Amino acid sequence: MTDNKTTHFGYKTVPVQEKAARVADVFHSVAAKYDLMNDLMSGGIHRLWKRFTIEMSGVRPGQRILDIAGGTGDLAARFARLVGPDGEVVLADINDSMLKIGRDKLMDHGVASNVRYAQADAQHLPFGDNTFDCITIAFGLRNVTDKDLALRSMLRVLKPGGRLLVLEFSKPTSNLLGKAYDFYSFNLLPRMGKLVANDAESYQYLAESIRMHPDQPTLKGMMQEAGFTNCEYHNMTGGIVALHRGFKP
Numbered sequence: 001m002t003d004n005k006t007t008h009f010g011y012k013t014v015p016v017q018e019k020a021a022r023v024a025d026v027f028h029s030v031a032a033k034y035d036l037m038n039d040l041m042s043g044g045i046h047r048l049w050k051r052f053t054i055e056m057s058g059v060r061p062g063q064r065i066l067d068i069a070g071g072t073g074d075l076a077a078r079f080a081r082l083v084g085p086d087g088e089v090v091l092a093d094i095n096d097s098m099l100k101i102g103r104d105k106l107m108d109h110g111v112a113s114n115v116r117y118a119q120a121d122a123q124h125l126p127f128g129d130n131t132f133d134c135i136t137i138a139f140g141l142r143n144v145t146d147k148d149l150a151l152r153s154m155l156r157v158l159k160p161g162g163r164l165l166v167l168e169f170s171k172p173t174s175n176l177l178g179k180a181y182d183f184y185s186f187n188l189l190p191r192m193g194k195l196v197a198n199d200a201e202s203y204q205y206l207a208e209s210i211r212m213h214p215d216q217p218t219l220k221g222m223m224q225e226a227g228f229t230n231c232e233y234h235n236m237t238g239g240i241v242a243l244h245r246g247f248k249p
């Protein structure tokens with residue numbers, strides 16, 4: 001946040017109370033084409049980023065998992081299989097359009113009995129203290145208005161010893177890759193969005209919001225500040241994406 005009254009929405013400065021509605025418009029607009037666009041934009045690599053997230057989660061049968069900003073349910077579906085019938089996965093998202101696509105997809109894939117759905121804001125999680133063994137937020141934190149508040153809320157609902165995994169776009173580690181990635185993001189991505197989803201603006205927001213998101217060391221510092229311990233991050237695809245992990249003491 002830039003000060004008490006304004007924040008950023010991509011490169012725009014907007015009143016704090018407006019950001020959530022603008023983010024909601026983006027995800028209502030892209031929901032139906034979200035999975036297709038993910039595969040097209042990343043050439044399918046987002047599946048590998050998510051697979052690594054699952055590996056780093058250490059999730060075991062019987063555990064309770066919260067996937068916040070879970071959208072169309074890619075991580076929740078994998079967690080549901082890992083925790084088995086004695087475990088539970090909560091797929092939570094602030095946006096009912098995304099949540100509905102996620103619920104339909106999981107049901108189509110035969111994943112149902114151990115998954116619950118919640119329309120929830122990452123900043124004010126409607127769960128009791130010390131509820132979950134693991135929380136994931138994939139490509140979601142970038143969109144949250146007050147990230148520090150969200151991190152504290154996640155810490156509260158994690159069990160002691162539980163872990164948070166934040167999968168998010170981050171800062172490329174090489175200048176050359178950064179330049180190529182900028183060209184792709186600001187020239188090709190909005191055109192792809194226009195062509196496939198008839199929505200260039202949402203994909204322009206995507207590119208801008210990535211640039212406004214805290215880089216790897218800054219996010220690690222925010223997690224430590226919120227109260228997480230043993231915080232670390234792993235760059236993937238040259239830092240285009242990073243997975244941060246921290247534990248509740």
Ligand SMILES: C[S@@+](CC[C@H](N)C(=O)[O-])C[C@H]1O[C@@H](n2cnc3c(N)ncnc32)[C@H](O)[C@@H]1O
Pocket residue numbers: 023027068069070071072073074092093094095098120121122123137138139140143144145
């Ligand atoms: C880019 S999608 C990511 C979906 C999914 N996690 C994935 O990796 O494919 C971002 C999601 O964050 C959700 N979101 C944005 N702000 C949120 C908030 N404050 N609390 C919870 N979810 C939020 C959006 O509705 C959207 O579904």
